[in-house]
Amino acid sequence: MEKATQPEAVSSVMKVFSILQALGEQKDIGVSELSQRLMMSKATTYRFLQTMKTLGYVSQEEEADKYGLTLKLFELGAKSLEYVDLIALADKEMRVISELTNEALHLGALDEDGIIYIHKIDSGYNLSMQSRIGRRNPLYSTAIGKVLLAERDESFVRRTLADVTFIKHTEKTLNSVDQLLVELAMVREQNFAQDNEEQEPGLRCIAAPIYDRFGHVIAGLSISFPTIRFDEDRLSYYVELLQTAANKVSMQLGYQRVAK
Template sequence: MESPIKSLERAMRLAEAVAEAKDGVGVADLARRLALPKTTVHRLLSAFVELGYMEKDEAHGRYRLTAKWLSLVTRFLADLDVRQVARRELEALAEETGEVIHLVVLNEGEAVYIDKVEGRQTIRMHSRIGHRAPLHCTAAGKTLLAHQPPERRDAILRRHGLPRHTPRTITDEATLIRHLADIRARGVAFDHEENEPGITCVAAPIFDHTGAIVAALSISGPTERMTPRLPALAERARAAGAAISARLGHPDASSAPPPDEECAYRRISGTRNGRRPSAADPYQSIQFHKNCRSAGTVHTRKRTWKAESPRSDEATSSVRPLPASSLS
């Protein structure tokens, strides 16, 4: 007699095979694909039909999944807590990088820290869960803002403006909008002392099953320690964001970075053509290289980043606590 586990395995393999068939599938095809007897396939299909999880097209003898599966998925997704789902990745990032890791959401036009894992470094960024920070000058905030619909993005900018926090803060709206488009293309955002002197951060988006951004994670630390590692940290943040997104049901999480036709090799130097970047557009010295060899970078199938010079990230003395009710 077949074990219950083996029977369940066969049933789920069959359900997955039916799900993959766009126009439905018949008993013979399923038996061939799964290497199962036709009698077994027919018995399992009949059970799924009786339970309401499949339907049979009598005219063509094909089986399809029904919407009843959605009720299971909907209940599962409703119970997902991004903090709970992300925690393992946050802890792994903190252990691997030694830096402070934040989980951040958008709330009333500001970035709100809903979780944090301390790194092992003695000198590190100071922040607290529940603090608020501006969107336009923090890595996590810019990530959240970059993935908003244009109408909502513009409404947020009108409401909150672009106040200067450091000499590196982007305060020109047109410059910021171009910068946000670049963030969407790269899949990561940087903050080089734009919000807090001496602090550099990198952040990546987290998407849910609908493809909407629900949070951002960031790696934050002293500029001196972060800058040499930014390329590796950027890739690690992006991978962690994709892993969390996949656990939240995002269907395309594994393809977050764009293709490498144009390698985002970014250089922010102190000068450009003998002139210093303007305060309004500190990113004006960004250069994109289609031929990575000219920049001395190995061109791989993954998008490549070169470390940028300092700017910054999140929590500062200007942030204010989030009401406890918002964190429950």
């Protein structure tokens, strides 16, 4: 069954991309002209255009048989390039901190109602945070999650966590959105967040936000310690390392901090 349907699926994909390419070459084009150019039936061309319109990739002039591309493809391309740049730029700064501390470093981004690790540098110690790229963790109990939410308004935070159960990973894990919102206000003020054994017993994390060129927080950069190696007197030192690194990455992504 799969073998029989595969050629048809591949053919459909090729038709979609041929339509996108044709629309990219000409700003506005009608169904008849497009079908002739691509040597597809008018009915097939129209069906694909309507589907692409529903998905937001194609726009149609009101009461006219003219179609064009929206900016959705551009947005997807820009986002992809931004994350490629983000990882490369962050890696350089993360290695500087790794040389100075020998501790585990993570780069995480928002993934629906959680965070996802998109890059990491392992600790040089045997006793360290165990993680992997692609692993998801909660927003409410991680330092990265908190910096990702801190710049968002309350309605976004409540909507994002509406279906999330606040699991008590440890006795220090926050219990509710209301508790989290209080802490997020503090994170906004100090421009860094902490996970003080809220996700795993014996693990302390600190994170700083990374901004894109529009001033939106797109990632969090964190350092993680077993509590037996964490020195409270050096908290400000670790925060400064993270904020300096995050600011360098943000600036290279086009972010310009506005003086308050």
